[in-house]
Amino acid sequence: MLKLYNTLTKQVEEFVPLNPPNVGMYICGPTVYDYFHIGNARTFIMADIIRRYLEYKGYNVKFVMNLTDIDDKIIKKSIEEKISASEVAGKYSEAFFEDIKRLRIKPATIYPRATENIAEILSMIKSLIENGAAYNVDGNVFYNVGAFKQYGKLSGKKIDELEVGARVEVMEEKQNPLDFALWKKSKEGEPFWKSVWGNGRPGWHIECSAMSCKHLGETFDIHAGGNDLIFPHHENEIAQSEAATKKPFVKYWLHFGFLNINKEKMSKSLGNFFTAREVLAKYSAEAIRLFFAQAHYRGPVDFTSELLDSAEKGLEKLKNLRTTIDLALSKNKPGGTNPEFDFKSFEDRFSEAMDEDFNTPQAIAVIFDFVKEANRTIAEKESIHNNFYITVKNFLGKTADDVLGIISFEEKEVKQDSLLENELIKILIDIRLKAKNEKNFQLADDIRKKLENLGITLKDTKEGTDFFKRD
Numbered sequence: 239m240l241k242l243y244n245t246l247t248k249q250v251e252e253f254v255p256l257n258p259p260n261v262g263m264y265i266c267g268p269t270v271y272d273y274f275h276i277g278n279a280r281t282f283i284m285a286d287i288i289r290r291y292l293e294y295k296g297y298n299v300k301f302v303m304n305l306t307d308i309d310d311k312i313i314k315k316s317i318e319e320k321i322s323a324s325e326v327a328g329k330y331s332e333a334f335f336e337d338i339k340r341l342r343i344k345p346a347t348i349y350p351r352a353t354e355n356i357a358e359i360l361s362m363i364k365s366l367i368e369n370g371a372a373y374n375v376d377g378n379v380f381y382n383v384g385a386f387k388q389y390g391k392l393s394g395k396k397i398d399e400l401e402v403g404a405r406v407e408v409m410e411e412k413q414n415p416l417d418f419a420l421w422k423k424s425k426e427g428e429p430f431w432k433s434v435w436g437n438g439r440p441g442w443h444i445e446c447s448a449m450s451c452k453h454l455g456e457t458f459d460i461h462a463g464g465n466d467l468i469f470p471h472h473e474n475e476i477a478q479s480e481a482a483t484k485k486p487f488v489k490y491w492l493h494f495g496f497l498n499i500n501k502e503k504m505s506k507s508l509g510n511f512f513t514a515r516e517v518l519a520k521y522s523a524e525a526i527r528l529f530f531a532q533a534h535y536r537g538p539v540d541f542t543s544e545l546l547d548s549a550e551k552g553l554e555k556l557k558n559l560r561t562t563i564d565l566a567l568s569k570n571k572p573g574g575t576n577p578e579f580d581f582k583s584f585e586d587r588f589s590e591a592m593d594e595d596f597n598t599p600q601a602i603a604v605i606f607d608f609v610k611e612a613n614r615t616i617a618e619k620e621s622i623h624n625n626f627y628i629t630v631k632n633f634l635g636k637t638a639d640d641v642l643g644i645i646s647f648e649e650k651e652v653k654q655d656s657l658l659e660n661e662l663i664k665i666l667i668d669i670r671l672k673a674k675n676e677k678n679f680q681l682a683d684d685i686r687k688k689l690e691n692l693g694i695t696l697k698d699t700k701e702g703t704d705f706f707k708r709d
């Protein structure tokens with residue numbers, strides 16, 4: 239039984255989807271005005287692991303992630319880069335898709351964009367005006383926070399306390415300082431869409447309400463996002479959706495903790511700001527994923543290069559076992575014994591950990607226990623039946639690869655070109671052997687390391703040296 243912490247009720251609850259085996263999940267995606275940073279990467283990776291685990295449990299997940307492709311920041315960037323707002327959005331959307339692919343994040347079922355859903359946004363604003371929850375002031379449409387009595391139910395903030403804090407701000411044409419823009423009148427030279435209130439563009443909050451409703455229905459199962467979005471963004475999404483549909487918006491709200499760099503808040507002014515692609519230039523996607531999964535998704539994470547290095551090192555254990563399995567299976571020897579091994583208990587422990595509010599640190603501990611146990615079993619037996627290696631591979635394939643994405647078991651096609659490459663590798667293996675016989679260990683090690691850097695792993699066995707290739 240899967241349990242998860244719901245920010246709305248502030249309790250750990252049993253997960254009961256509205257329409258099993260279907261699960262609707264929405265996550266606030268990027269505003270595409272720049273490369274996304276490593277804090278965003280944490281949110282996207284942990285949401286990906288949660289989605290993959292729901293699929294592992296047999297749910298059919300419809301995963302929706304929006305792209306905010308019109309916004310003040312995009313307009314500002316378009317002026318700086320002297321290109322149109324839609325070119326800025328196009329450029330950084332493309333970069334976003336490249337980066338999430340490299341981080342091994344499964345593609346969403348759909349990526350709705352604000353500018354492609356203007357009709358849905360306008361129709362929701364219209365309902366809000368009709369329901370007395372919004373008002374138009376000279377082409378700007380505002381949400382009337384006072385009309386939604388449950389405002390603050392997600393963040394736990396109280397309207398009167400918020401008002402005191404907000405009063406110092408400029409009121410503009412708003413009736414109440416907490417009211418927020420649903421439709422912004424366009425200024426000279428800004429991109430705009432036509433509406434009954436005049437030319438303008440949507441506010442940020444309304445796009446998530448309109449697009450989640452379009453793709454997941456008026457009420458859906460899971461809405462996720464970074465902690466920093468609880469207030470005001472998610473609070474406003476609830477206010478908009480529930481005032482428009484008169485139905486509960488979301489059943490479970492999940493929020494991801496903050497990321498610090500060397501115990502300091504990440505910020506451009508402190509010079510400790512990293513984009514995901516900067517981190518990907520130094521570390522593998524698997525190490526980044528392992529590093530994040532080693533912390534619980536709700537807690538804070540301290541990001542340091544030492545911890546990333548140690549994640550990369552930790553992965554070696556998994557990769558070594560993968561090499562052992564590949565080697566054994568490539569030999570395809572018949573016979574051998576089938577050692578006693580309690581696969582079921584490892585599967586149970588993995589699910590128990592993940593069922594406990596997605597306790598990935600615990601799930602990873604189970605995987606590394608499994609690796610240790612599998613290695614011990616392999617070392618003890620002279621000859622092992624292929625079925626054992628296949629079952630080891632299946633377990634890691636389902637947990638470490640399919641759910642956590644910290645190793646890949648994808649089969650690689652053998653290309654014709656690689657025949658020549660294979661012959662060249664064999665020549666290097668011969669030279670390495672000669673070097674070893676002449677006690678030139680420096681050279682022998684150099685050859686091994688250089689091949690490793692090219693993605694070719696050498697494995698010395700009693701019968702000689704085997705090699706394996708990976709990208």
Ligand SMILES: [Zn+2]
Nearest residue numbers: 266267446471
């Ligand atoms: Zn959102």
